[in-house]
Amino acid sequence: MLSQLLAAAFTTATTQHVASSTPMKYQYDYSSLSCPSSSLSTLITPTYGQSGALFTVCSSITINAPPTTVRDVVIGFRSYHVWNSFVVSVSVPSNVTETPQDDYVGMPMVFTTSGLVKGFNTTSAEVLTNVDGEGVGADGKPYLLVSWRYNDKFFGVGARAEHPVVIVDLGDGSSWVLSYETYYLGLITPAIALLKSSLQEQFDAQSTNLKTYIENR
Numbered sequence: 001m002l003s004q005l006l007a008a009a010f011t012t013a014t015t016q017h018v019a020s021s022t023p024m025k026y027q028y029d030y031s032s033l034s035c036p037s038s039s040l041s042t043l044i045t046p047t048y049g050q051s052g053a054l055f056t057v058c059s060s061i062t063i064n065a066p067p068t069t070v071r072d073v074v075i076g077f078r079s080y081h082v083w084n085s086f087v088v089s090v091s092v093p094s095n096v097t098e099t100p101q102d103d104y105v106g107m108p109m110v111f112t113t114s115g116l117v118k119g120f121n122t123t124s125a126e127v128l129t130n131v132d133g134e135g136v137g138a139d140g141k142p143y144l145l146v147s148w149r150y151n152d153k154f155f156g157v158g159a160r161a162e163h164p165v166v167i168v169d170l171g172d173g174s175s176w177v178l179s180y181e182t183y184y185l186g187l188i189t190p191a192i193a194l195l196k197s198s199l200q201e202q203f204d205a206q207s208t209n210l211k212t213y214i215e216n217r
Contacts, residue, residue, distance in 0.1 A: 030145050030166045031137030033178060035060055045162035045182050046147050047129050052160075054189055055196060058180035059203040063211045067144045067167040067175045073214055074165050074179075075100040075131060075146050077109060083213035085205050088112040088121055103131050109148065116198050125151040129162065143168040152186070159192060160184040179207055 033043050035058035042053035063070055073083070077090040077099045091110045096102040107128040114121050126148045133145030147164040163181040170176055180203070183192055 029135060029137050030133075030164065030178075031135065031139075031141060031143040031168045033166060033180075035178070035180065042182050043164075043180050045149075045164055046133070046145070047149050047162050048160055048182070048184055052185040053182050054185060055193060056180055056182045057196060057199045057203050058178070059200075059207040060176065060178045061207040061211050062170070062174055062176050063214055064174045065214045066173055067142070067169045070167045070175050070177055070210070070214060071144050071146060071165075072100050073210065074167075075103050075128075077103075080111075083209050085209050086113050086115040086202055088114055100131070103128060105129060105131055108151070113202075115202065116195065125153065126163075127151045130164075137168065141168055141171065156184075157186060158188050159186040160189075161192075177207065177210070179203060179210075 028044060028046075030044075036043065036056055039055065042050065042056045043058065044050045044053075073079075077092055079099070080087040080090050089112045091112075092099060092107060096104075096107060105128055109126045109128065111124045111126060112121055113124070116122055128148045130145055130147040133147075134142065135145070136142050144167040145164060146167075147162055149162040150159060152158040152160070161181055161183045163179070166178040168176040168178075181199070183189055
């Protein structure tokens with residue numbers, strides 16, 4: 001998730017700019033990605049691509065469950081508090097009575113989390129950017145793609161970031177899951193970079209939480 005600390009800095013904004021409700025189709029092979037080996041490397045995202053990327057936080061893990069099962073938990077936002085150790089809640093619009101069943105591209109969300117700033121709960125406005133992306137990698141393995149982006153309510157001038165989750169079918173009833181967020185040039189992105197270590201800890205914890213929850217249900 002994007003730096004919830006910075007979301008609080010922009011609470012004076014009043015308008016959210018939501019993406020189109022029509023899912024986009026992507027030509028890039030996201031299954032070819034892996035977590036960067038260098039702090040100077042970044043990963044491409046569906047909305048923003050590679051241009052202007054400053055840094056990426058990333059985690060990957062193998063889960064003993066098929067891709068559709070993993071995807072449904074990842075976008076089952078109403079249940080995040082059940083399995084995610086740092087998400088307090090995720091609020092969604094009133095017309096979304098169940099997630100993932102009622103999810104749609106352009107759906108606004110507000111994540112409330114703990115742990116990023118010691119002693120405080122923080123919030124982050126997000127927009128769902130992909131719910132049904134799929135493809136076949138160069139190795140022939142099919143994969144699913146879901147993603148959401150930070151909404152700073154200033155058209156991305158303050159900060160831009162997107163969080164894709166790539167779920168690769170390993171062919172034996174299990175999935176390889178790559179979860180990452182890339183942060184792009186913005187007025188306050190340098191301040192976000194100061195939280196990179198904390199963000200990385202949360203991404204690592206989230207992957208472990210996801211595996212434990214799915215494999216022990």
